[in-house]
Amino acid sequence: MREVPETWEYDGSFYGFLCLVDRAFSQKVFPTLILTPETALESLFLGDLIETDEARAHKIYRRLQQRLTPENLRFIQTGFYATLVNKERCLLDTIEIALGTKDSLENFIGHPSVLPVKKSIKTLLGEVHLFTGFVRFEYVGKILFSKIAPKHYSLPFLCPHFVERYFNEQMMIYDETHRLLALIDHGQVTLIEDSECPEIKATDEEQEIQDQWRAFLGAVTIKERINPRVQMGHLPLRFRGNMVEFE
Incomplete structure (x- = not known):
């Protein structure tokens, strides 16, 4: 040509x-x-x-x-x-x-x-693979919600993983980098481009579970063995901003 x-x-x-x-x-x-x-x-x-x-x-x-x-x-x-x-x-x-x-x-x-x-x-696809382990959901009513900030246009390739794992769930995943919202309803995926992040608030039950989990982690953590360098190798900083554990 x-x-x-x-x-x-x-x-x-x-x-x-x-x-x-x-x-x-x-x-x-x-x-x-x-x-x-x-x-x-x-x-x-x-x-x-x-x-x-x-x-x-x-x-x-x-x-x-x-x-x-x-x-x-x-x-x-x-x-x-x-x-x-x-x-x-x-x-x-x-x-x-x-x-x-x-x-x-x-x-x-x-x-x-x-x-x-x-x-x-x-x-x-390497980023997609990492997000399969680093995406965190929390219940907002009956819907599982997560927010991510990928470098690449990963969300459409990420959705099938959660469809397969949680086929009977209703989920929302918001990509704040590309302003892309994925709605997953019992295996059906809808992508909405140029979308604002939904205003969400975790249920009281969800918040209580998160507080209990943090209390548990605080109780079992041995401060003398904390190694931030090794931790960053397993969980880079760029993934932590939207992870419930670090809120």
């Missing part, structure tokens, strides 16, 4: 990216620079705005489903939600490779665009 010295801009959504993919492959050109509303504020260049058309995006997604292996499509989708500089440009190259092969994209990690996508996915 030929690269042209152009700057394109889209709304940063996955649907918007699919519309960008449609334009790139229909015109058989890749732009030098791709901007989102966030990166456009830091750029000296004006981008050619690509409007998001959900119907068109769905059509492009169905074509990718037909042309790509499920593994490679999942690689591209996960790569879109990972944190990576020039992510969209790398993904266009990755899609071009995937369209020309039935082999796994894992076999192309030597490519200068596929490798950074692979690394960013590993970082994203």
Whole structure:
């Protein structure tokens, strides 16, 4: 695919990216620079705005489903939600490779665009794995509530873990970094973007349980054996801000 010295801009959504993919492959050109509303504020260049058309995006997604292996499509989708500089440009190259092969994209990690996508996915899923152990819930009425502050767009990948473990529960998880709220109701997940954190207050029973647990920990802790350096190795500071134990 030929690269042209152009700057394109889209709304940063996955649907918007699919519309960008449609334009790139229909015109058989890749732009030098791709901007989102966030990166456009830091750029000296004006981008050619690509409007998001959900119907068109769905059509492009169905074509990718037909042309790509499920593994490679999942690689591209996960790569879109990972944190990576020039992510969209790398993904266009990755899609071009995937369209020309039935082999796994894992076999192309030597490519200068596929490798950074692979690394960013590993970082994203690594954070998801950590949060499966560091997320803390508390009862707000009959709902389990938790607030997290991930570096990456981890929440959509984190929800299936709690759906599987607590299928009969109603839960809310709020990502304060990306202003994303996940509502989980007996296995059904709804994501609400650009959301404020719900105003919540733990029940009296929940607060009593927390107080009893803190009292227990205080009673069994041997102060002389406290080792903050080792503790930070097992539980980094960045996860502690929203953990009930440290409130």
